Amino acid sequence: MAAIFLEIPWAVVLILLPLSGAMACFLWPAVAKSVGLVTVSMLALSVAGLVWQVMEYGVYRHAVGGWGAPLGIDLYADGLSLLMLAMTALVGLAVSIYATGYFEQPHAARFWPLWLLLLAALNALFLAADIFNLYVTLELMGLAAVALSALSGSRDALGGAMRYLLATLLGSLAYLFGVALLYHGFGSVDMAILGQRLEATPIVWAALALMTTGLALKTALFPFHFWLPPAHASAPAPVSAVLSALVVKASFYILLRLWLEIFGPLGVEGVETLLGLLGAAAVLWGSVQALRQTRLKLLVAYSTVAQIGYLFLAFPLAAGSGITAWNAVAYLALSHALAKAAMFLVAGNLLRFGGHDRIADLDRVVQRLPLTVTAFALAGVSIMGLPPSGGFIGKWLLLEAALQQGRWDLAVVMMLGGLLAAGYVFKVLGFAFTQAGVPHESKTVPASMEWAALLLAVAAIVLGFLAAPLLALVGIGAPFGISEVAP
């Protein structure tokens, strides 16, 4: 029995299952909700299967249709891919549970096919082994995400989605140019092959600049973050959660892969420094902006801008500290995904309950949804980087990498970012304890919505105790190995 389970090509299932699910939801909207839930649960099981497979047999590589690289399409899963897939499955599951309570018809009929399509794109992206396949999945993901963010059809949502669409298309286009340049210069799109063939030529520099800029735009790295707050704040809550937790991580994942396997070994310190600098600026700017917001969803969106910044701080640190900095990135990305998704779901609950998300008037709302407030508090602990939480582990590792190399500037940025985060988290939480006035008419929030948010937040806390096994898992196939033998 177990042997059969191990032989199933889980990686293929991870892509085909949500695709067929999306199709089914599109064809039979009446049962979309049930089909969606079943698909997402099976996705979670498939990820578990793939994890088991990889732990048993090592790195997974599957040539689709029997055509290997450089001609065909390869699926590739090492520890880093597994981490991202697991993150997608977990957040996907919680968001789906949430969405069953959140969306009524006719919105539900539009949500489920797009959402499953987005999941298929994400899974395919995390499994892609070549840079062209990455482009295809990136574009697919971007379009599904834009459509989802416009779902409510309100004026704000359409405006935000339009900005998002422009940013995402521009980003993909720049990336595609880079892919074309590399293919032209080195005759392959497979990352492993490119990594071996690449030399420091002007074509590579041009590709590097184009791809990095395009992906930074899609990841909303400061100063390219302009599109993120309106898009994430105006989208429906489950969509905001997915956009902040998963979609920006996907483009970051591509950048990370490119860096680890293709560009990193070239030793381009200037770009590393620049990325680190922009990351630091993002941490500070995003946190200060978050602190200044009067609307909860905007606050959470700007917090994403800040948290993305932390991920980029690792680039200048990686050369000197090797695996510690990248481990920090993996952990920060994962814990941010869980915590931030929880926060957006909480914002959705509060919005549903009280009909608004003005922070100053939240005290009437906050006290009547204890589970939701608990979820926000726990997610906040992780976002602030306080122990015990996944955010703390990530911050500890990143701080360790910074101090090992005497990078005091970055260490100070991290500490400041943490304190500012405490500022905006407690700006909201402060109202959980004040004496509320007479509560006005409110809508009920389904239990599934409260529990989904809490589930994610608790997961972000529990991550604080799983660092050793998780980092061992990420280490399978040495995704960060190349950076250690860098010249």
Next chain:
Amino acid sequence: MNWNAWLPLLMVASSLLPGLVIFGLGEQRFRLRTALNLSGALAKLALVGWMLWGVYHGQHFETRLPLLPDLDLVLRAGPLSLLFVTLSAGLWLLTTIYAIGYLEGSPHRSRFFGFFSLCVTATVGVAMSGNLITFLLFYELLTLATYPLIVHRGTEEARRAGQSYLVYTLCGGAALLLGTVWLYTLTGTLEFTPRGFIHAVGEEHHLALVVIFILMIGGLGVKAALVPLHGWLPKAMVAPAPVSALLHAVAVVKAGAFGIIRVVYEVFGVERAAMLGLTGPLAVVAAVTIIYGSVRALFQDDLKRRLAFSTISQVSYIALGVAIAGPIATIGGVVHLVHQGLMKITLFFCAGNLAETLGIHKISEMNGVGRRMPWTMAAFTVGALGMIGAPPIAGFISKWYLGLGALEVGQGWVLLVLAGSSLLNAAYFLPILYRAWFRAPADAWPHEHDFGDKETAWALLLPPVITALLALGAGLLAAAPFSPLEWAQLISQREFYQP
């Protein structure tokens, strides 16, 4: 599987689990909540007794779980840990009884007792941490668990006090984190070791070590309320009386003071710290805090505020004993951890009783209160006299050892500080006692509750009487086995000054 390896974790869980369950209880489940609270507290006490006996006879209790690839979450019961754990566990039980009586009928009790249990969990975790990262983990958890208790009343004043508390403690926590990570990059270990673990760090890192020390003590000093980092403590007085009692005697300020002991003796090692020229300045800061707190206390009319400034002053005795850096002074500092806890919690319980029973919040309203509430005021008197340092109450023992220890290492100036502080203590406590016992009472109390022929509810009266007796006993029976003093000597022999 060695059973002893799980006892420390069980110790933490004995308050964590009841706390988590209590969060989920409805407001009306009074009996179940009380049962959970008390059984948790009693289980913890039983564990403490078991471990005290074991450690005394040389057993090891250690839980070790992987936290990071090279760092473990370590909970260990050594003599020093157990001193603090015993204090926390014992006073938690009494404070819980007190809080049940104090908060009867007030809103949000499940939330209160949930965070109360979390707070104790964090304190016990701080006490039993076997390395700096575990310490840091529980230290920050303590910050987070205490915040809801401080703002519990939900007034604007409470919200502001909570905000100020957070600003101070989170900045302190950040400094501690920075120092810890930095130290880790130098040493590659964070395990608390008798006589310190920085031997391998060479002279070329002199400056780095000094800055790390300042960062750590600064971070800990916020909670220990060292001047000028004490600003949050008097404001935090808006919290309900049981919270203040716990905050001042056990949880927050003690966690800071305890951390200072750990850092000086088991991170840097007292010899190395002295060699780096760090203990002298720490002693001066502690001395300044002692005098400053006492002087400020003189001018407070609000009883709880006076007690708060008194705490600022008294807790620094611990830091002073540590910083004098001699074996005897160390005993004085360490034993004061317990002594101050017993005396200060008595005083806060009594202040709470006055407020709950008669509506007295100010010292000027206390005329003749000794006749109306003799038991409460008797307990208060024991606590106050102990604070002044009158024999045979516990406070005297601390001051005696501090003074003796200072002379031993030729730091006579400390005697002046001690004498000055005692005078000031007398100056702000004796007038209270005089008013309470010898002045005629006013015609009516500000806001009197009726408790029949008793002076107040038994749940409010019993805890301060017990703690007062304990404070008296710790002084009278200081030479008996398992007294705080004997235990402090054991700590000093085993952990700080072993050959």
